[in-house]
Amino acid sequence: MRKLATILSLVLAIDALACRFNVRDVGFVDLGSDPYRLYIFVPENTPRANLEIIQSTAYATYLESNIKFEIQTPSKAADGEAKAFLPKEVAEPIGVFVSGDGKRSVPVKLTKKGQPLAVSIWDGLESVIDSPRRNAVLAKVYEHYGVILVVEGKNAAENDRIKKQAARVVATITARMDRLEKEIKEAPVVEVIAGKDFAAEKTFLWSLGVDAIAETPQVVVLYGRGRQMGPVLRDERLDEHSLTAIVNTIGLNCECGLDRKWMQGTMIPQSWDEDVRKHFADHLGFDPESPAIRVEMSQILAKGGKGQGANRNAQIGGTLDELLMGYREGALKIAEATPTNAAPKKTVSAPAPEKKASPSPPVVESKTGYSIVGWMIMAGVPILIGGAIILLLGRRSNS
Template sequence: MHPEFYLFFSKIVRATVFSMCVASVLLGHLAHACKYSVRDVAFVDLTQESYAFLTISSGSDLDAIKARIQPVATAVFLDSNIRTGWLSSEDAVNHPGFQSNQGRSLFTGAFLYRDGLKPLPLMIPDEVNDVDTNRSWSRMERAVHSPIRQQAVEHLLSAYAVILVVETKDVQENARVRLAAQSAAATLAKMIPEMPKPVDVPPQVVVVPYDMIQAEEAMLWGLEMTHLNPDKPQVAVLIGRG
């Protein structure tokens, strides 16, 4: 995995100029060709946002859990921008990500967290207490590796952009949005000769099938897309290096 992309947990999404072009094509209102790529304009925030893998348990168990999980987390998150953190259940209710839980049962488990996003559960209490290192590794790895994410990142290393389509149960609506995304990619590909800098690989369309949403939930969560039974297809534009 190429570290520059930070496994989709950084703001490489929706560069203003390109996104406006793609949105126009998808909506059928393209009036002018956008000749500039992310390399030509200064509309991208390249600051790296920090994400946390927070493990929460009762204070009496936390030291033992940390001793078991920390080495695994260090290895799994080595090339990502995810740091590890530890909270007692009692202290978690004062954490900004968990304050909405005050007055209810205490949080226990392991979560992905970033300011402004609802924490994403990765491990339930029984999994946090699991002494099997291989199972813990597999559960943590869901935060940084998944099949569609790998496919998209491989395209991003060489393509101008990726148009990511997330499907729903509605087969007809999925087909309509896929066709619109493919049409947008084809239209933008025709603009490539007009661009001031060479582009070797045109925009690529990557689809997250409905039955793969759970496997891709960390990617979708990091992109601020709905990962819990979305009722309509979603589209995101990811800017590549091409």
């Protein structure tokens, strides 16, 4: 009987602590993301010395990253998965960088006229995980609640409007951070990729789904270990309601009823070495590489279904429309965000169809439920009472 009481108390204690992670925390843990692949295609007659240079350089560059590389000749590639990405002509080493789902690719230049291969191969391979603006943005993502990344378009007026909109969203979320169930110290920030920097950041932006400079800005929300939260916002989908809803999601607890896609968004190509891991084990209060943490988070996410606490009635799908629908009044508490001033439109002869009001975005989840201490007290009292009853019954049976 004593063993049964002990087991029961442990189960209840673990259940009381089930909400100790937020979506940002989950974003730091890799629960099985598909790695990027870099196919390095070389001519059939490539000297062995050059192959060794490519092999050793690629190994050192991607050893502690989410990138797997393969060196392929055209004849070898023709019989495998690399066939779909094989260039028409391979006169010199060339890379093709492929997304984790295998649906998108981008070329990577590995040679440069007048440079020895040993030099150009380093520059080419590192360009996938190292560029000035990317490094600055990723540093902010790691340390802050999240980053609203604005990729400027050709329209200067729209660039200014969207940057102001992003700043308002940051102010809205920051004002509510004191009500998070788990504290996040650093507020979200806005980062900008200017048009002049686009070429240098091509691979970074490609990994986010931004392939070219558009007429108007494109916005991506990043969190956790450089993960993308939701889709690229552009054109009619880029409004203050949608942006606030997405950014707000980062602060929710991990049992808020969200589809797993929102908590394990696509990760950008990056290195994650031992020093970085140790830093974030201290920063987060848990080791994101710990097998026990991975198991715990996997079990929480596997539960699925409706959320708990303030979100106990919410069950939110994996698309932006489902996220916005999930935050309608009656499902969760809703923030009254300042409406975005729409861009001026040309007058047309036909009357414009009446638009439905956009669902208002949520506030950052407030502490409407019991705290962890409260849950432990609630769980502990019945355990103590039950233990006392078991003890009394045991004494009677012995007497």
